[in-house]
Amino acid sequence: MTTLLDPAAWSGRVFDGTWRAVPATLTTTEPATGTAVGTVGVATPDDVLSSVATARQTQRAWAAAGYHVRAGVLRRAAQVFSENAPEITDLFAREAGAPQRVAGPQAAISAEECFEAAALAAMPAGDLLRSMQPRLSMARRVPVGVVGVIAPFNSPILLALRAVAPALALGNAVVLKPDPRTAVVGGVLLARVFEAAGLPAGLLHVLPGGVDVGEAIVAHPDVPVLAFTGSTGAGKAIAAAAAANLKRTHLELGGNSASVVLEDADVDAAAAAGAWGSFRHAGQICMATGRHLVHESIAERYVARLAEVAAGLRLGDPARTDADVGPIIDATQRDRVHRMVTDSVAAGARLVTGGEPEGPFYRPTVLAGVPADAPAYRDEVFGPVASVVTFASDDEAVALASDTPYGLALGVFTRDVMRGLALAERIPAGLVHINDQTINDEPVAPFGGVGHSGNGARHGGHEANLEAFTELQWVTVRGSVPDYPW
Template structure:
């Protein structure tokens, strides 16, 4: 049997093995063509309750597995993803509408998460504490038990793996609810990888479904931590429900990320960076460059070159090698187009794009944008680059800081240290000097502030250990302490 043969998983979900779910069968639709490319089972609340019981039992044994054995399984998972990268890439292209380059990049990120997690399994997990008494005093990290992961459609593989891998490494069981539009590349394929890597049955489960299954996952008593990646609106609901239940919720939410372009830059290089930041994966990235702030002395040249670049990029069926693919569905396309048309109606100039065929939205540049126009104030999640001019740094800082988002910031400048000083004035979870706003590495802390989330909870050993463990204080002394009672 070939790896990830549909005969093994088609029409099923993964919960104690490949099983039929009670929520009915869901057809996987390729957004570029509208064709059916597979089926899987949706989960019901009964499936969730069953999965939680399986996870709770399996976690007790998994926690006791020696760390080197955990690390070996996770390394094997990373190797399997690399060995079968073509399978993951194919599903990312067809199911998520990813361009070939984006899909290959994402596949590499997914394997890197499992390789990093193998190291996390072997990392120090506590510290010795000084004590006023003659005893050993230490703080150590313990697994939380079962972690619930809710992941989105845009980078489905990596945005699932970056929670799954470290949570497993730290001795937890994981129940994943992927977005139903990308349940294969964002969940079921990872289940097949971990199964083949030797992860014990029940430690990882995939329950595809809509919002009701997400609510059930949060409400399940044995699930103590929720790792959510998605929109700010949905994140508020997740955080509110988790808070009422006294559960930790790690929220990585939306962004309206600014790229500040100073007047001393190499303009063609700046335009190349700006176009990549706005148009990669059709702008469907939380880190997408959603606002271009360009110094007035180079503004006209920047807009003209960016519009020309946008006109040279075409959206089409990514299986044919086009750089940009489709938007995920008609609802997202209509939302994007509404932002474009309302911003033009408010006085902006359409410099490029603004048209679509089916789900293929052409890269769009909006010029003469003002800070209060819809495409500048909101997260669009589409291939749209609003460009605004500024006169001095104080004005640029004021405009950027009007947004309540704070995920990623890019500053392009000849003087990198001046750009670094400028960044000190702008709250942001991520800052890139002389790069655009989209980037990720398994070893780097990732997270936003403000409406973009609850801070860095992903990337590197320390944030991951903080996210998926509890701290326990332990003391040991050689004889029983004497008391006056």
């Protein structure tokens, strides 16, 4: 039986509207087992040049098509995601190493992203403006042309699709570079879905490759808008390079998010939520809770409950078991996580539970009494590590939560929700959740961080997407040419 991801269609190829064979290939593997997932074509900077040229040419007709045409493609893409949910779940679990609780909803989430993008295509095109002159004056939204998207490994479908879908819906073409480690689920899958949905050829290009391919997309003068999700260091480099051509960059970067647990919180509920925020998908989520700031009067109970949850989580192959925690994406990242934990213990943190690699996995880890300069507290870990620090007052909690260059997500746990809101207003963060953990996302909500976490809400919600993927153009119309004095 032919499936959506039948390798015969795409193995060893890149996608530029057709599946084109290229000299270099890459075989992605399951981080849990090392088993091969699929072989993709590896693009070069020359492929970027040809794809952008094609994208520019085909984009004009796409932008001129009726909004209902673009919306129809997005709705059909949503249907394709839904109809192929079991295959997508399996692929996501295998290639991204995500447990079933993470992999299972991916098709439904992707379908919802496409449905929201379809609605975006029908949004008002602009505003009718008042004018002191006898003319029609308006501000209208027009496509930017070609959008470059560079996506990460940890949530490879969603973090590509939330730029790809609205960009296409608004009349743009897209050149996508998925992370090479998840190039099938984060690249091939999207190309196959939009092929099946009837997207005209040449509007979506999927070019797996290395840093040189990303640099070529960033440098190309005909790619005026870039959407990047990844590390803060890489985001800074992209912003600096893009500035040479005055490009707009939409950067969703790292985080070291805090959960503040006030003394009146439900300790068991807050600890369970905190565990989800730290250990979901082995902590490989930008919004993950890195810092647990807990009032000193309840800290002992909170640490004990958090450690109990962590110790009870099951590690395992997410594609073939119902494990709670899957593998770290690769050995380099696993070893980095372990080094941050051991260095933090050496700096004075107390290891409560975990702290050891187990093959490709890392045992969920709780550190207490963590010094402010310990790497597991100071920096983004991107692994299943929770650092707990105590505070004595709201002012101290605000100071601790704010003492970071990052500003992505914040959780506050308290029975007094107005106190929680007032405290949150004093802490820089792009996303705030009262009585919830830090990992939250919805297609209808603006998403983005401040500080080293990015340049604000650039994804999610119609307003943010319109701002991200269109230009605002002023247009006036007169019935006749005015009489100028010369």
